[in-house]
Every structure is written in C-alpha cells, then in structure tokens.
Amino acid sequence: SVALTVNGDTRTVTTYAMSVDRLLDEQDVDVKSHDSVTSTTGGNIDEDTVVTVRKAYQATIVIDGKSVPFWTTATSTTQLLNFFRANEKQAEKVTVNIANVYNQLTGGLVIKQDGPVTVIADGKSVTIQNGKLPAASILDAAGVTLGKNDRVNVSLQNGHTILRVHESRTAP
Incomplete structure (x- = not known):
C-alpha cells in the first residue's frame, strides 16, 4: 500500500501503478505545473511509498509599490513571510533574465493574441478569454498539464486562435 497526501489529507491506497505519475492519474489527482509532488522513492512506487502533493495557488507580493503575482505552496502566511525573510539578503543580489525564464516555461511559444484562445487537449476544448x-498560463487556466513528450501548436482558424496539445502516449 501507498500513503497519498494531498494538501494535508492522507489516505492509504492500494495500487498496481509503478510510477508516481501513474498513481496520481489512477487516483484522479490533477497536478498542474506549479504544484509540488514529492515521493520517498523518487519517481517509482514501492511498498510503503509516501507521495505528497501540495497544490499551488497564486498570491501577490508588493515590491516597491508594484504588485507581483507568484505561485506558492505555502500552507500559512507565517510560512510565506518566513520564506521571504530568510531570502531577503539573497533577493537583493538576484537578477533575472525574463526572456530566458519565459522561453524555458513556454518553449518560446508566444501567443499575444487579442481576444480569446481555444485550447484543445484530451478531446476537449476550453476557451480562455485572455489571449x-x-x-x-493559458494551459494552466485550461487545466492542461503537459507531459515531457507532448507538443503544442498554435493556429488561426476562421479568425480564432487555437492552441492544440498533441499528447504523446507511451506504454507503461
């Protein structure tokens, strides 16, 4: 049996899954890109494995009067404030290459489309209003998590922007 904890709620499950990803899929645990998933055995499932999922949520910090949104899995305001206090000195030294971060997160994919974008994945379509x-962000808002071999393309059909996910299915 495996211990599965999602946002602090633990349950013991019996599974034939050989990987954490397969276990989470089997247990209908939807994991998004900002969520935290840890396991006592890495990516594999063994007897007595403990898998912990912490769902991320978006929060905002004000820096020099400007609101900056960020994702976190903190479970309390105290934890969040302590994180920022502990990293205050290091943060003063940080510079960020935004273009590089953006390219890493999206594979360089830029939408920049006025109006809605329709996301097609898993045979379903979802319209996201802010193109x-x-x-x-569009994929997250549509509830789509990309696998490492999945491919995304963008097309314009009859004046509508379509973001299509081609899933790569691999044998277990």
Whole structure:
C-alpha cells in the first residue's frame, strides 16, 4: 500500500501503478505545473511509498509599490513571510533574465493574441478569454498539464486562435 497526501489529507491506497505519475492519474489527482509532488522513492512506487502533493495557488507580493503575482505552496502566511525573510539578503543580489525564464516555461511559444484562445487537449476544448497571457498560463487556466513528450501548436482558424496539445502516449 501507498500513503497519498494531498494538501494535508492522507489516505492509504492500494495500487498496481509503478510510477508516481501513474498513481496520481489512477487516483484522479490533477497536478498542474506549479504544484509540488514529492515521493520517498523518487519517481517509482514501492511498498510503503509516501507521495505528497501540495497544490499551488497564486498570491501577490508588493515590491516597491508594484504588485507581483507568484505561485506558492505555502500552507500559512507565517510560512510565506518566513520564506521571504530568510531570502531577503539573497533577493537583493538576484537578477533575472525574463526572456530566458519565459522561453524555458513556454518553449518560446508566444501567443499575444487579442481576444480569446481555444485550447484543445484530451478531446476537449476550453476557451480562455485572455489571449495575451503566456502559453503556460493559458494551459494552466485550461487545466492542461503537459507531459515531457507532448507538443503544442498554435493556429488561426476562421479568425480564432487555437492552441492544440498533441499528447504523446507511451506504454507503461
């Protein structure tokens, strides 16, 4: 049996899954790109494995009067404030190459489309109203998590922007 904890709620499950990803899929645990997934055995499932999922949520910090959104899995405001206090000195030294970060998150995919974008994945389509969001944000808003071999393409059909996910299925 395996211990599965999602946002602090633990249950013991019996599974034939050989990997954490397969276990989460089997247990209908939807994991998004900002969520935290840890396991006592890495990516594989063994007897007495403990898998912990912490769902991320978006919060905002104000820096020099400007609101900056970020994703976190903190479970309390104290934890969040302690994180920022502990990293305050290091943060003063940080510079960020935004273009590089954006390219890493989206594979360089830029939508920048006025109006809605329709996301097609898993045979379903979802319309996201803000086409100016980064591709990663549009996919998150549509509830789509990309696998490492999945492919994404963008097309314009009859004046509508379509973001299509081609899933790569591999044998277990």
